[in-house]
Amino acid sequence: MADDSHELGQLRDGIDAIDGDLLRLINERAKLARRIGEIKQGNIYRPEREAQVLRRVAERNPGPLSAAAAQRIVREVMSACLALEQPLTIAYLGPAGTYSESAARKHFGGAPTLLPCPAIDDVFRVIESGNAHYGVVPIENSTEGAIGRSLDLLLSSPLQICGEINLPIHHNLMTRCATLADVTRIYSHAQSLAQCHEWLNRNLPLVPRVPVASNAEAARLAAGEAGAAAVAGDAAAELYALPIIAASIEDDPNNTTRFVIVAEHDAGVSGSDRTSLVCSAQNRPGAVYQLLAPFADNGVSMSRLESRPARGFGGSRWEYVFYIDIEGHRSEPAVARALEELRHRAGFVKELGSYPKAVY
Numbered sequence: 001m002a003d004d005s006h007e008l009g010q011l012r013d014g015i016d017a018i019d020g021d022l023l024r025l026i027n028e029r030a031k032l033a034r035r036i037g038e039i040k041q042g043n044i045y046r047p048e049r050e051a052q053v054l055r056r057v058a059e060r061n062p063g064p065l066s067a068a069a070a071q072r073i074v075r076e077v078m079s080a081c082l083a084l085e086q087p088l089t090i091a092y093l094g095p096a097g098t099y100s101e102s103a104a105r106k107h108f109g110g111a112p113t114l115l116p117c118p119a120i121d122d123v124f125r126v127i128e129s130g131n132a133h134y135g136v137v138p139i140e141n142s143t144e145g146a147i148g149r150s151l152d153l154l155l156s157s158p159l160q161i162c163g164e165i166n167l168p169i170h171h172n173l174m175t176r177c178a179t180l181a182d183v184t185r186i187y188s189h190a191q192s193l194a195q196c197h198e199w200l201n202r203n204l205p206l207v208p209r210v211p212v213a214s215n216a217e218a219a220r221l222a223a224g225e226a227g228a229a230a231v232a233g234d235a236a237a238e239l240y241a242l243p244i245i246a247a248s249i250e251d252d253p254n255n256t257t258r259f260v261i262v263a264e265h266d267a268g269v270s271g272s273d274r275t276s277l278v279c280s281a282q283n284r285p286g287a288v289y290q291l292l293a294p295f296a297d298n299g300v301s302m303s304r305l306e307s308r309p310a311r312g313f314g315g316s317r318w319e320y321v322f323y324i325d326i327e328g329h330r331s332e333p334a335v336a337r338a339l340e341e342l343r344h345r346a347g348f349v350k351e352l353g354s355y356p357k358a359v360y
């Protein structure tokens, strides 16, 4: 025992010494970032550089920490360094405790001020009016598909996409009830209830499910009402201090939501990028094939194609608009050529931005 505590003391001395070194080095890094902030022209936040830093961390990580754990640590260091250069305000689809908030924190770390907005439209509006620097909006869910409002706003707004975030969605059942048998109603967003329906059918088949505006609102209600439970994420459980009595109850364990970061500008080249665009096609045979040919001809891979009715856009001439994601940055020659050819074929093309692919 005495030997144990002697060794423990030595190990902790080692940790204290390393923490001292880390602290010194992190502050040296912060000084460099601050100086970069003084020299840099234009935007201070550089998503392409952050993606490169995080990718290099994964490549060089010697372990035993996982690459993801090392990236989370460096993400926070960069978040604090960026705050020294420029304190950021990030708008997101609120209220506090939603998955959008988790996505914003995952990408921007703990330093920025987060501004919850009541609707996706408001996220765009606060950036356009200069009341936030960047915005985080959901764009597609692996089970539910596209988030139409975000796509419509990207079409009509001057904002660009400068980044993307993939957030695995884990729904939890949270309640102040001691056991499942005490739960008399379950609040959640309709989509989340749908994403957990098999689990709910198996475990709480007779308990009424009550759809509400957001998962965070569900958690707020469950925190205040005896017998109530909510299906929501970790952030909501933490915000309302609600015990989780069943974790990860989603039917599809790979359920993921993709978010985009909107801003007044897109991003520079990071070396592993994506470009999003929207274009129109006439309602005649072969029109879509014609639109996509420039990508195939130039060896540009397409990672997503989504069509939406061209509501209120371009008069009655165009019936559909197509949202297309391609691999590569718009400044890379093959991508630039494909976009140029597309402009000759489509009635309308809008580049929504080039940005680094989500790193983790």
Ligand SMILES: O=C(O)C(=O)C[C@]1(C(=O)O)C=C[C@@H](O)C=C1
Residues within 6 Å of the ligand: 033, 036, 037, 040, 044, 045, 046, 047, 049, 050, 053, 077, 078, 079, 081, 082, 085
């Ligand atoms: O390289 C820069 O441009 C920096 O400002 C430094 C740094 C970093 O901490 O690594 C900080 C903020 C930027 O978004 C990108 C990277």
